[in-house]
Amino acid sequence: MGVVVVVVVVVAGGIIVVGAFGGLHWYLWRRLVWETTVRGSIARRVGTGVIAAGPVLLIGAFVAERAGIPFLIVQIIAWPGYMWGALLVYLLLSLLVGELVRPLLRRWIARVNSSATLVAAPEDVLVPATGVSDAATRDRQQQLEHPAPVSRRLFVSRAVGGAAALAAVSTVGYGTYGVLSGPRVKQLTVPLANLPRAAHGFRIAVVSDIHLGPILGRGFADRVVDTINGTQPDLIAVVGDLVDGSVEHLRSAVEPLSRLHARHGAFFVTGNHEYFSGVEQWTEHVQELGMRLLANSRAELPFFDLAGVNDIQGERIGHGPDFVAALADRDLARTAVLMAHQPVQIHAAVEFGVDLQLSGHTHGGQIWPGNILAGLANPTVAGLEHYGDTQLYVTRGAGAWGPPVRVGAPSDITVIELASKQA
Incomplete structure (x- = not known):
């Protein structure tokens, strides 16, 4: 009986989701196509085709990465599919704003029309060149030279729809440029109470959520590596979600990571996406690239302990985070820095006396207003915050998941530049 209830709930939930998804696209079609074009016109056919193809490609992009489809096809589908997902968000938001503007625009047009005076001059009557009166010819000339005015409703629909489309395309275009041009370098000083004076000024380059895959490839990896190496850090912390895809498909894309250079090396912990992409192969391959894997383990560096735990997603295959293995039996007088992909792991970090946790995962929300949703699921969305004696830093990440926006x-x-309070 319990299984039947679960199945019914899942099916009902699926129907609701599909219905809502279809309803949103119907709303887009009505506002952007049906209300702004003429029946049978090319514009209506093209607009209908775009709005019909968009959700199909978006769903296809989600499914293709996990369905064993040839990687080339995944790459072809991913770009238009995921970009439609980003456009969908901002088309809906822009049209919702347009719903507020629409009645105001109608009232303004009505006021303008009511104050206008139309005068028909006798000389406006057209006569054929032959001098023979022909009503049909006169009507055709009048239609060509004085087309019928656009109705108030059509004018408002085109004005609001056009403005919404322009706003959405501009926003997504700007957001795409920001991703593809590469991440910015952010500088942050973090004072730690137990850090020895000799470690004052120690610099850690924190990078997370690069998401190399069907959209962001080798060229993007080159930009990320060049940016990191350009900061000349003492240590590099790669905090998960490096890839979206198998080692077989992304071997060339990740190869630039072998050039990462820091005095104390580059370290890596898994993110949730590694567990969708063949975690065993990736944990082996990142070590072949020269990174040191911290899988529920720690490295005792000259000035502090650097620990790393597996991502929570590993629990489904019995390889979840193990704070005891990573942090137990250590010298509590030494500073402990923890690499943990998800910010929610901060609560365990506090219990084990960690001084600083480095995380990613949230992307800072990636696409506004995604930061609101990210805030519901994470204690910190981006930046530095204190939890008791433990500090948590969450980077927005270097890449993007889904749409490169x-x-x-x-x-x-x-x-991050570590500062000793003894200095």
């Missing part, structure tokens, strides 16, 4: 959450590589 960021709005209100610019990508970053953060260079």
